[in-house]
Amino acid sequence: MRLEKFRGIIPAFYACYDDQGDISEDRTNALCDYLYEKKVNGVYVGGSSGECIYQNLDERKAVLSYVANRLKGKMTLIAHVGAPSTRDSIALAKHAAELGYDALSAIPPIYFKLPDSSVYKYWNEIIEATPLEFIIYNIPQTTGYTLTTALFEKLLANPKVIGVKNSSMPTMDIERFKRVGGDNVIVFNGPDEQYVAGRIMGADGGIGGTYAAMPELFLQANEFFLQGKFEEAKRIQSCINDIIIALCSQNGSMYAVIKEVLNRRGVNIGSVRGPLEGISTEDLGRIDRIVTMIDEAVQEFCK
Numbered sequence: 001m002r003l004e005k006f007r008g009i010i011p012a013f014y015a016c017y018d019d020q021g022d023i024s025e026d027r028t029n030a031l032c033d034y035l036y037e038k039k040v041n042g043v044y045v046g047g048s049s050g051e052c053i054y055q056n057l058d059e060r061k062a063v064l065s066y067v068a069n070r071l072k073g074k075m076t077l078i079a080h081v082g083a084p085s086t087r088d089s090i091a092l093a094k095h096a097a098e099l100g101y102d103a104l105s106a107i108p109p110i111y112f113k114l115p116d117s118s119v120y121k122y123w124n125e126i127i128e129a130t131p132l133e134f135i136i137y138n139i140p141q142t143t144g145y146t147l148t149t150a151l152f153e154k155l156l157a158n159p160k161v162i163g164v165k166n167s168s169m170p171t172m173d174i175e176r177f178k179r180v181g182g183d184n185v186i187v188f189n190g191p192d193e194q195y196v197a198g199r200i201m202g203a204d205g206g207i208g209g210t211y212a213a214m215p216e217l218f219l220q221a222n223e224f225f226l227q228g229k230f231e232e233a234k235r236i237q238s239c240i241n242d243i244i245i246a247l248c249s250q251n252g253s254m255y256a257v258i259k260e261v262l263n264r265r266g267v268n269i270g271s272v273r274g275p276l277e278g279i280s281t282e283d284l285g286r287i288d289r290i291v292t293m294i295d296e297a298v299q300e301f302c303k
């Protein structure tokens, strides 16, 4: 029961900028309200989709504050606090704890290739800095570090470690982490393209970078899974994958394209920070088509 609040569809929260590219409280609030109305189970704040890597400490603290002020008590809040140094990660963790977040999460150390002992120490120092529970973030394709089941098991010896957000591509990794952790550990599916497969392999829910562009579809995929309607789940996943491929096939980065999709859906959260590329004029017409794909899929599956 304790972990029930972490199950389901948890969109990775996007960075919300004003027209000058600064963090915008109003636009952050607008994204919070949109996700609340869509009835998602929680938000994962300040991760990859939050462009954490391109924001300074004060900006990241501000985002954590704005989201907590708007959504605390309305849904589950997870703060991603991974930063280049342990010191900054701990500062973010303490800030999130003061704001009443439900759990912390962090990528492993980046840039230098560090041994498992350093990664273990880094995560443990964050975990020990606050009373909050902790979710490990395994995303080898961006960090270059792959969490092993052995290190996962070692980390789980600390009862504050409640699970892993697994963004590696093999769904077998989900099955292995679940095997090690058992029922008292939450495993999140990371690759949105295989949400349904991840659930079948044992994931308890998902945290995803494309969920907020089409929350209705992921919530419905989750429902189909829970109802044992696997044919329908497979069909909606297939539609979602067509949309994700389109989101990733433009001149602008996937996040810039998603932000324009959201703009068309009535939520303006600005664009992306360099070096991520914004959308081009040729993208505009193609984004119209993506919005239509989402609308048609919602009409077909979410009655």
Ligand SMILES: CC(=O)N[C@@H]([C@@H](O)[C@H](O)[C@H](O)CO)[C@@H](O)CC(=O)C(=O)O
Binding pocket: 012, 013, 047, 048, 049, 050, 139, 141, 142, 166, 167, 190, 191, 192, 193, 207, 208, 209, 210, 244
């Ligand atoms: C590599 C990567 O960015 N993976 C994404 C996916 O949600 C990804 O955007 C999606 O599967 C589309 O490829 C998430 O796992 C990351 C995420 O949720 C986050 O921290 O923002």
